[in-house]
Amino acid sequence: xxxxxxxxxxxxxxxxxxxxxxxxxxxxxxxxxxxxxxxxxxxxxxxxxxxxxxxxxxxxxxxxxxxxxxxxxxxxxxxxxxxxxxxxxxxxxxxxxxxxxxxxxxxxxxxxxxxxxxxxxxxxxxxxxxxxxxxxxxxxxxxxxxxxxxxxxxxxxxxxxxxxxxxxxxxxxxxxxxxxxxxxxxxxxxxxxxxxxxxxxxxxxxxxxxxxxxxxxxxxxxxxxxxxxxxxxxxxxxxxxxxxxxxxxxxxxxxxxxxxxxxxxxxxxxxxxxxxxxxxxxxxxxxxxxxxxxxx
Numbered sequence: 001x002x003x004x005x006x007x008x009x010x011x012x013x014x015x016x017x018x019x020x021x022x023x024x025x026x027x028x029x030x031x032x033x034x035x036x037x038x039x040x041x042x043x044x045x046x047x048x049x050x051x052x053x054x055x056x057x058x059x060x061x062x063x064x065x066x067x068x069x070x071x072x073x074x075x076x077x078x079x080x081x082x083x084x085x086x087x088x089x090x091x092x093x094x095x096x097x098x099x100x101x102x103x104x105x106x107x108x109x110x111x112x113x114x115x116x117x118x119x120x121x122x123x124x125x126x127x128x129x130x131x132x133x134x135x136x137x138x139x140x141x142x143x144x145x146x147x148x149x150x151x152x153x154x155x156x157x158x159x160x161x162x163x164x165x166x167x168x169x170x171x172x173x174x175x176x177x178x179x180x181x182x183x184x185x186x187x188x189x190x191x192x193x194x195x196x197x198x199x200x201x202x203x204x205x206x207x208x209x210x211x212x213x214x215x216x217x218x219x220x221x222x223x224x225x226x227x228x229x230x231x232x233x234x235x236x237x238x239x240x241x242x243x244x245x246x247x248x249x250x251x252x253x254x255x256x257x258x259x260x261x262x263x264x265x266x267x268x269x270x271x272x273x274x275x276x277x278x279x280x281x282x283x284x285x286x287x288x289x290x291x292x293x294x295x296x
Contacts, residue, residue, distance in 0.1 A: 031096050032247035032294060033105055033165075045249050048290075049256050052283070056260045059279045060267060070215075070273045072129055078281050079123040085288040086116035092295045094185075098178035104164040108251070110185045111157025114193060115288070118150035121197040127214040136197065139204030144211050148224045149196045151258060155231040158251055162238040165248075217270035225266040232258045250291045257287030 037045075093109035124130060125138035125146060134142060200207065210221040236255040239248055261283040264276040271277065 031100060032250070032291075033096065033100065033102065033245050035246045036244065037246050037249045041246055041249055045253050048253050052253075052257055052260055052286075055279070055283075056264060059264060059275055063275045066275045067269075068273055068275060068278060070128075074278070074281070075126055075129050076123055078285065079119045081285055082288050083116050083119045085285070085292050086112045086119070089288075089292040089295065090116060092292070094182050097182065101178065101181075102164075104161045106181060106185055107157055107164055108161040108247075109182075110189045111154050111161065112291075113186065113189045114157060115150060115154050117190065117193040118146060118153070118196070121193070121201070122146045122150060125201065136201045137204075138201050139207075140211050140214065141207045141209060142200045142204050144217070144221065144224075145200040145207055146196070148210075148228055149200070151262060152228045152231050153192070153196070155228070155235045155255070155258070158235040158255060159231075159238055161251070162235070162242050162248075165242055165244070215272050217266070217272075219270075221270055222266055225262050229259050229262045232262070246294065247291070250294050254287045254290055257283050257290075261287070 090109050090112035093105055093112060097105040097109055121136060122143060124136050125134035125142045127134050127138075127140070127143065133139070136142075208220055208224075210218050210224055212218045232255050236252055236259070239252045239255065243249065243252065261280040264280040264283065267276065269276060
């Protein structure tokens with residue numbers, strides 16, 4: 001997606017030194033949440049969504065009956081790649097918040113931090129990766145529930161971002177230092193991740209059964225997956241209604257990828273280490289890298 005213009009050389013000056021107050025509007029031209037989406041951006045987003053849908057049709061069609069062997073090394077490699085992508089994205093979005101003091105940027109930065117941190121319990125509790133039943137006192141249902149809370153939580157952060165885009169709380173936020181607001185958001189996000197991890201590990205025996213065994217998903221999984229997909233659709237619709245910037249466009253593509261990822265895991269074979277499951281992980285990496293790629 002094309003976001004840079006002839007002012008690209010001046011961007012380095014904006015990063016390396018603090019401009020006077022009169023230069024703030026020019027500085028904000030380089031911020032994705034304020035940069036209007038061009039026709040080239042929209043065409044690129046449309047092409048990406050088309051490719052995602054085409055890949056979904058291929059995987060869920062001709063390749064749907066193919067089963068792959070379990071590769072345990074794939075899981076920590078995938079988690080590490082996602083963690084790095086999401087953590088760097090969160091840092092860059094927090095940096096943009098420090099310029100604009102927009103609550104919407106604070107929300108989406110916290111959302112990416114949430115996804116990065118949720119990868120830790122997802123990997124540690126995954127059966128057979130570090131221990132036969134997973135670490136942290138996990139049970140059979142823990143990893144699957146971490147996944148649902150992870151993706152449903154991110155969709156919630158995206159909805160919050162879209163709804164807060166036009167807030168008028170900037171004046172109030174300017175009285176609070178960016179560092180304090182960022183630290184408070186980071187602390188709250190860590191608390192949410194810790195709470196979610198405790199609920200799905202210590203409370204495993206009380207959770208609805210969505211895993212039949214360590215490989216096969218129970219039919220109840222479809223209800224959880226449908227809820228996550230629905231929340232992602234709601235996020236996509238809210239973004240569409242309130243779209244204005246390049247960041248909005250990127251997040252719309254990300255939510256399309258999330259919807260496809262959840263669907264691939266559930267259809268046509270609801271099981272781990274299937275073609276759909278591995279493909280869903282690839283879709284996850286691609287969706288997690290998009291905003292970072294455009295930010296860079």
